[in-house]
Amino acid sequence: MVRVLAYSPHAVAEHAVALILTLNRRLPRASNRTRDGDFSLHGLTGFDLNGKTVGVIGTGQIGQVFARIMRGFSCTVLASDPYPNEQLQAVGVQYVAVETLLASADIVSLHCPLTPETRYIIDRNSLSHMKRGAMLINTSRGGLVATADLIDSLKNGSLGYLGLDVYEEEAALFFADRSDEPLQDDILARLLSFPNVIVTAHQAFLTQEALTAIAQTTLDNILAWQQGQPVNCVL
Numbered sequence: 459m460v461r462v463l464a465y466s467p468h469a470v471a472e473h474a475v476a477l478i479l480t481l482n483r484r485l486p487r488a489s490n491r492t493r494d495g496d497f498s499l500h501g502l503t504g505f506d507l508n509g510k511t512v513g514v515i516g517t518g519q520i521g522q523v524f525a526r527i528m529r530g531f532s533c534t535v536l537a538s539d540p541y542p543n544e545q546l547q548a549v550g551v552q553y554v555a556v557e558t559l560l561a562s563a564d565i566v567s568l569h570c571p572l573t574p575e576t577r578y579i580i581d582r583n584s585l586s587h588m589k590r591g592a593m594l595i596n597t598s599r600g601g602l603v604a605t606a607d608l609i610d611s612l613k614n615g616s617l618g619y620l621g622l623d624v625y626e627e628e629a630a631l632f633f634a635d636r637s638d639e640p641l642q643d644d645i646l647a648r649l650l651s652f653p654n655v656i657v658t659a660h661q662a663f664l665t666q667e668a669l670t671a672i673a674q675t676t677l678d679n680i681l682a683w684q685q686g687q688p689v690n691c692v693l
Contacts, residue, residue: 466668471523473662474567474597477621481593481656482507507531513563515556515579516570516598517543524569525551536562539570560584565593572599582607591618597662600626605645612652620655623662632659 480486482504491498512528514521517539525535525546535551537543542553556579560566566588570576580594581604588594594617596603605626611617625631627643641647649655682688 466663466665466671467519467523469665469668470520470597470662471527471569473623473658474524474569474595474621475527477595477597477623477656477658478507478565478567478593481619481621481654486656487653507533509533510564511536511562513538513559513566514551515539515559515566515568516576517541517546517551518569518571520598521567521569522546524567528565533565556584557587560587561589563592564589565595567595568598568602570598570602572601577601578604580604580607582610585611585617588617590616593619593621595621597623600624600628605649609645609648612649612655618654620649620652622649622655622657624660625657628660 484502484504488502507528508531511534512525514525514528514535514537517525517537521537521539522543522545525537526549528535529549529551535546536554536559537546537551538554538556538559543551547553554562566580568580570579579602580596585607594603594608600622603622603626608617608620612620625646627646631643631646641650646657650657
């Protein structure tokens, strides 16, 4: 079996930005209101991204793209990664310790791989060190977040916004239509009850460009295998 190592870092990074904008400007609530003929503005106040501090945990290909996008919004961008990227530093991204990043960032976005060191990098302890009312975005791996620990932080308001495209227990749920079934996952059901939470079903990669790249890389891998040449990755 072969794996497509990279297809479109822009797809995932842009989805993370979409989650930020959607949460910030409360677009689902606003859209539902106008569909119902309610054109009031109560409860729809957002904030300017300009001047805010964004923390990026993990600056691989996706994290790099995301950091550059947020610099385009005139945000201060802090990053944490064992291997600082000089090109990002050249455009003003500052590398700091995770603890400093969590304490300083208005928005924290996860873009690191899931390893023994990063599993539950966001848990009850790290959430307690985040700025009150901060936003957390995860488009990387569900296991980076101790999901149950998010609920208390959302209930008491210390976590202001949450956007997830991945979920630790997603294998039993995602990529299938379960709309006719009761949701069996109590933690996910509780998260979905919060108005300041958006969960998408692992769709961040789903762009035409990414799908084309996946298909092309897969075909190239098959051809390389047939010819006895190395492929992208063998599992």
